[in-house]
Amino acid sequence: MANMKNAEKRVLVNAKKQERNNSYSASMKTACKNVEKSIANKDKEQASSNLKTAIKRIDKAVSAKVVAKNTAARKKSRLTKKVNQMD
Numbered sequence: 001m002a003n004m005k006n007a008e009k010r011v012l013v014n015a016k017k018q019e020r021n022n023s024y025s026a027s028m029k030t031a032c033k034n035v036e037k038s039i040a041n042k043d044k045e046q047a048s049s050n051l052k053t054a055i056k057r058i059d060k061a062v063s064a065k066v067v068a069k070n071t072a073a074r075k076k077s078r079l080t081k082k083v084n085q086m087d
Contacts, residue, residue: 024061031057
Protein backbone atom coordinates (compact mmCIF):
# COMPACT_ATOMS: atom_id res chain seq x y z
CA MET A 1 0.00 0.00 0.00
CA ALA A 2 1.08 3.58 -0.62
CA ASN A 3 2.87 5.41 2.19
CA MET A 4 2.46 9.02 1.09
CA LYS A 5 -0.79 10.95 1.01
CA ASN A 6 -0.53 11.86 -2.68
CA ALA A 7 0.23 8.24 -3.61
CA GLU A 8 -2.88 7.09 -1.71
CA LYS A 9 -4.95 9.65 -3.64
CA ARG A 10 -3.53 8.46 -6.96
CA VAL A 11 -4.56 4.90 -6.09
CA LEU A 12 -8.14 6.05 -5.48
CA VAL A 13 -8.28 8.26 -8.57
CA ASN A 14 -6.85 5.52 -10.78
CA ALA A 15 -9.41 3.04 -9.47
CA LYS A 16 -12.24 5.46 -10.34
CA LYS A 17 -10.83 6.07 -13.81
CA GLN A 18 -10.40 2.35 -14.41
CA GLU A 19 -14.01 1.67 -13.42
CA ARG A 20 -15.28 4.43 -15.73
CA ASN A 21 -13.10 3.25 -18.63
CA ASN A 22 -14.23 -0.35 -18.17
CA SER A 23 -17.86 0.75 -18.28
CA TYR A 24 -17.33 2.65 -21.57
CA SER A 25 -15.43 -0.28 -23.02
CA ALA A 26 -17.97 -2.89 -21.92
CA SER A 27 -20.97 -0.94 -23.21
CA MET A 28 -19.22 -0.43 -26.55
CA LYS A 29 -18.42 -4.14 -26.88
CA THR A 30 -21.98 -5.13 -25.92
CA ALA A 31 -23.45 -2.76 -28.49
CA CYS A 32 -21.16 -4.19 -31.21
CA LYS A 33 -22.15 -7.73 -30.26
CA ASN A 34 -25.83 -6.78 -30.48
CA VAL A 35 -25.28 -5.61 -34.06
CA GLU A 36 -23.50 -8.86 -34.89
CA LYS A 37 -26.37 -10.90 -33.41
CA SER A 38 -28.93 -8.95 -35.45
CA ILE A 39 -26.89 -9.58 -38.58
CA ALA A 40 -26.70 -13.29 -37.77
CA ASN A 41 -30.50 -13.37 -37.31
CA LYS A 42 -30.89 -11.58 -40.68
CA ASP A 43 -33.00 -8.82 -39.10
CA LYS A 44 -31.98 -5.71 -41.05
CA GLU A 45 -34.28 -3.31 -39.21
CA GLN A 46 -33.01 -4.41 -35.80
CA ALA A 47 -29.42 -4.40 -37.06
CA SER A 48 -29.65 -0.81 -38.27
CA SER A 49 -31.17 0.40 -35.00
CA ASN A 50 -28.49 -1.50 -33.05
CA LEU A 51 -25.87 0.03 -35.35
CA LYS A 52 -26.97 3.56 -34.37
CA THR A 53 -26.61 2.63 -30.71
CA ALA A 54 -23.21 1.02 -31.32
CA ILE A 55 -21.91 4.09 -33.14
CA LYS A 56 -23.00 6.30 -30.23
CA ARG A 57 -21.27 4.03 -27.73
CA ILE A 58 -18.10 3.89 -29.82
CA ASP A 59 -18.04 7.69 -30.09
CA LYS A 60 -18.48 8.03 -26.32
CA ALA A 61 -15.56 5.67 -25.76
CA VAL A 62 -13.44 7.81 -28.10
CA SER A 63 -14.40 11.01 -26.27
CA ALA A 64 -13.38 9.35 -22.99
CA LYS A 65 -10.08 8.32 -24.64
CA VAL A 66 -10.74 4.64 -23.97
CA VAL A 67 -10.37 3.78 -27.67
CA ALA A 68 -8.20 5.46 -30.30
CA LYS A 69 -9.88 7.45 -33.07
CA ASN A 70 -8.70 5.20 -35.88
CA THR A 71 -9.76 2.05 -34.02
CA ALA A 72 -13.21 3.52 -33.56
CA ALA A 73 -13.42 4.51 -37.22
CA ARG A 74 -12.43 0.99 -38.23
CA LYS A 75 -15.04 -0.61 -35.96
CA LYS A 76 -17.80 1.71 -37.20
CA SER A 77 -16.82 1.14 -40.80
CA ARG A 78 -16.81 -2.65 -40.51
CA LEU A 79 -20.16 -2.77 -38.70
CA THR A 80 -21.77 -0.37 -41.18
CA LYS A 81 -20.42 -2.37 -44.10
CA LYS A 82 -21.85 -5.61 -42.69
CA VAL A 83 -25.28 -4.05 -42.12
CA ASN A 84 -25.33 -2.52 -45.62
CA GLN A 85 -24.43 -5.87 -47.21
CA MET A 86 -27.49 -7.55 -45.74
CA ASP A 87 -30.26 -8.52 -48.18
